[in-house]
Amino acid sequence: MAAADTPSATTLRRRDLCSRGIRLARKMRSDVADLLDIYVERQGLDASVSVAAVEGVPAAAAEHWSEQTGTQRLLDNLAAYRAFRALLAQMLEEQREQLGDADAALGRALAAVLLQVSAFAYHLEELLELESRRPPGDDGDGPPAPPRLSLFEQKLRGLGVLRELAQWAVRSVRDLRQLARPGPGPSSAPGVAEGQ
Amino acid sequence: DSHIQYERVGADVTMKCGSMDWDAAVTWTANGTDIDDSHLNGSYLILKNVDLTQSGQYSCYEGSSWHLKYQTYLRVGTPPKEPVLMCRSNNYPKGFYCSWHLPSPTYIPNSFNISVIHGTREMVCEKDIFPKNRCHIRYLQLFSTVKYKVTLTVTNALGKNSTSLTFDEFAIVKPDPPESVVAKPVPNNPRRLEVAWQNPSSWPDPESFPLKFFLRYRPLILDQWQHVELSDGTSHTITDAYAGKEYIIQVAAKDNDIGTWSDWSVAVHATPWTEEPKHLTTEAQITETTSTSTSSFVPPPTTKICDKGAVVGSGAVAVCWTAGLVLAAYGVLFI
Numbered sequence: 099m100a101a102a103d104t105p106s107a108t109t110l111r112r113r114d115l116c117s118r119g120i121r122l123a124r125k126m127r128s129d130v131a132d133l134l135d136i137y138v139e140r141q142g143l144d145a146s147v148s149v150a151a152v153e154g155v156p157a158a159a160a161e162h163w164s165e166q167t168g169t170q171r172l173l174d175n176l177a178a179y180r181a182f183r184a185l186l187a188q189m190l191e192e193q194r195e196q197l198g199d200a201d202a203a204l205g206r207a208l209a210a211v212l213l214q215v216s217a218f219a220y221h222l223e224e225l226l227e228l229e230s231r232r233p234p235g236d237d238g239d240g241p242p243a244p245p246r247l248s249l250f251e252q253k254l255r256g257l258g259v260l261r262e263l264a265q266w267a268v269r270s271v272r273d274l275r276q277l278a279r280p281g282p283g284p285s286s287a288p289g290v291a292e293g294q
Numbered sequence: 295d296s297h298i299q300y301e302r303v304g305a306d307v308t309m310k311c312g313s314m315d316w317d318a319a320v321t322w323t324a325n326g327t328d329i330d331d332s333h334l335n336g337s338y339l340i341l342k343n344v345d346l347t348q349s350g351q352y353s354c355y356e357g358s359s360w361h362l363k364y365q366t367y368l369r370v371g372t373p374p375k376e377p378v379l380m381c382r383s384n385n386y387p388k389g390f391y392c393s394w395h396l397p398s399p400t401y402i403p404n405s406f407n408i409s410v411i412h413g414t415r416e417m418v419c420e421k422d423i424f425p426k427n428r429c430h431i432r433y434l435q436l437f438s439t440v441k442y443k444v445t446l447t448v449t450n451a452l453g454k455n456s457t458s459l460t461f462d463e464f465a466i467v468k469p470d471p472p473e474s475v476v477a478k479p480v481p482n483n484p485r486r487l488e489v490a491w492q493n494p495s496s497w498p499d500p501e502s503f504p505l506k507f508f509l510r511y512r513p514l515i516l517d518q519w520q521h522v523e524l525s526d527g528t529s530h531t532i533t534d535a536y537a538g539k540e541y542i543i544q545v546a547a548k549d550n551d552i553g554t555w556s557d558w559s560v561a562v563h564a565t566p567w568t569e570e571p572k573h574l575t576t577e578a579q580i581t582e583t584t585s586t587s588t589s590s591f592v593p594p595p596t597t598k599i600c601d602k603g604a605v606v607g608s609g610a611v612a613v614c615w616t617a618g619l620v621l622a623a624y625g626v627l628f629i
Contacts, residue, residue: 124551148441159438164387164502261439268464268551269437276502 108228109280115225116278120271122221126214127267133207134260140197140204141253152258156181158265163272171273172226173234178266179219180236185259186212192252215263218270225277298367300402300451301344309339311354312364319357325350344370346401371402373453379446381459383467384496386503386549390466391430392419392459394446404450413440438463467553469505470494472528472545477564484537487511487564490529491545494556505547508555513539514563525550540565 105113138145151157156178160166166174190208193201223233247255301307311320316336322329333340341348354364375397383390392408408429410417419429442463447456472491480486489509493500504526510519513536524530535541544558 127551157439159435159440161435163436265437265439271551272437272502275504279501 105280112225112228113278115221115228116274119218119221119225119274120278122214122218123267123270123274126211126218127264127271129207129211129214130260130264130267133211134257134264136204136207137256137260140201141256143253143257147254147257149254149258149261152255152262154181155185155255155259155262156266158262158269160269163269166273166276168277169226169229171277172222172229175266175270175273176219176222176226176233179215179222182215182259182263182266183212183219186215186263189256189259192256196249196252211263298369300369300371302452303345303370303372304343307339307341307344307368308335309341309352309354309366309368310364311337311339314354314356314363320363321355321357321360323353323355324348326353341368344368346370349401369402369451371400371450371452372398374400374404374448374450374455376455376457377406377446377448379444379457379459381442381444381461381466383463383553384470384494385498386467386469386553387433387436388498389430389432391422391428392444392446393425393428394448395427396448400450400452402450402452404448407447407449409445411443411445412438419444433463436463464552467549469547469549469553469556470496471556471559472507472547473559475543475545475559475562477541477543477562479564479567480531481567484566484568485533485535487532487535487541487543487566488529489532489543489545489562489564491559492528494547497547504550506550508546508548509543510545510558511535511541511543513541515539535566537566538568 134145137143158178160174186208190205190212193205193208197204226233299307299309309322311318311322314320314337316338318337320334320337322334322339329339337354339352339354349368349370352366352368353362355361356363377394377396379392379394381390381392392410394406394408396404406427408419410419410431412434415434417431417434419431422428422430439462441460443458443460445456445458447454471494473494475489475491477487477489480488489511491507493505497503497505506526507524507528509522509524509530511532512519520532520534522530522532532541532543541564542561543564544561546558547556548554
């Protein structure tokens with residue numbers, strides 16, 4: 099009886115990875131919030147400005163979120179963070195072109211978040227491998243290059259990227275918590291929850 | 295011919311007696327009481343600068359026959375002021391509710407219409423049966439960066455007014471306070487209190503969306519609160535309570551990642567465990583010496599806690615050292 103109650107090594111490893119992933123996501127969220135403040139100030143934007151959905155930026159919004167399988171959650175998260183990795187690299191490049199070394203603080207903050215996004219993507223790959231799923235190939239190219247934008251459009255796009263990343267950080271905490279819950283396994287569909 | 299007539303406070307009101315000519319002889323009554331002719335202009339009733347007390351039933355009778363020719367119910371009121379609207383999610387991630395009220399009464403019936411827009415999508419806010427001034431919405435999406443815009447319009451016969459709120463999904467998340475808070479002393483521990491509580495029953499999925507808690511406590515005799523934030527669990531042991539002092543304790547809750555703190559829970563009171571006072575020795579003289587000690591405590595005549603050799607003093611004032619010390623200690627406590 100005791101053996102039946104003992105979590106398997108895979109389960110324990112999953113919980114450990116999820117727990118660490120949650121901590122990573124929380125730290126990332128906190129740093130993205132700080133980065134947003136710096137970005138808005140340095141780019142001369144109004145913090146309350148609305149930004150329309152930006153092409154190529156993975157939206158965190160999910161319908162039927164509670165019905166997703168664990169594997170689907172991991173795949174969605176991985177795709178999102180790989181996209182953010184490319185988007186942030188692009189923003190860093192644009193920021194260097196526009197401001198050079200004149201704004202080191204913004205550059206450093208962008209670079210720090212980029213590093214965390216990369217680390218989180220790697221963490222998600224580990225989780226997927228644990229589920230015996232090979233992570234989808236990462237061609238590293240990211241989303242297709244957007245049409246050449248004006249400086250102002252670039253700034254707004256950057257704002258949209260960071261806001262969506264902040265939202266993803268919260269979603270990732272929820273996703274990983276769902277994944278860590280005891281249950282039939284990440285590939286199985288969860289029970290349909292009431293409402294969401 | 296009877297109907298309802300709505301007029302603003304302060305307005306001048308003219309009532310015609312149905313189809314009667316201006317020069318017809320009529321009698322007007324207000325709630326069955328005759329109205330003085332000074333308020334009449336021919337057969338018209340003139341009410342100047344109406345106030346709330348003038349609401350009521352007005353009837354007009356033909357002069358000689360007393361046939362009822364016209365009747366109206368006058369309702370004096372005001373157009374609505376800008377309503378007060380609030381929206382909150384106490385059951386995340388299921389949905390949220392919005393509730394509203396008017397800052398001052400209009401004294402006439404009002405109707406409320408609420409619209410909720412999320413991006414380009416219009417959502418239905420289902421009205422609650424009780425309370426009437428509330429409706430709720432189910433989330434169709436989670437983790438959206440698109441804001442919600444809620445517009446409330448209040449309309450009555452004298453005018454309309456509206457207000458809007460725009461907010462993020464996360465910003466309005468505020469759980470209800472924790473429930474069933476209990477606090478009890480810990481046996482043989484004069485500085486501890488065990489506090490336990492439950493998640494608010496309105497929070498639908500605390501496993502997937504865990505709450506963290508904030509506990510505050512103070513002895514009744516002090517104004518300053520002590521605070522403890524707890525990231526998991528629904529219990530806590532206070533270990534620095536003042537011995538023997540009654541405490542007041544409250545708990546608040548918040549989603550671990552988003553939103554704001556709940557209101558404080560209902561307060562509970564508890565006093566840490568204290569040792570039962572031991573009964574003192576009963577020399578007959580001790581019971582006669584209470585007037586000379588600082589304590590009003592009178593020991594029962596059964597328990598001995600000192601030897602005769604330790605008695606100090608003589609006669610009616612004799613006490614033993616130990617009893618004297620105990621008496622002095624209790625005397626300080628009971629002041």
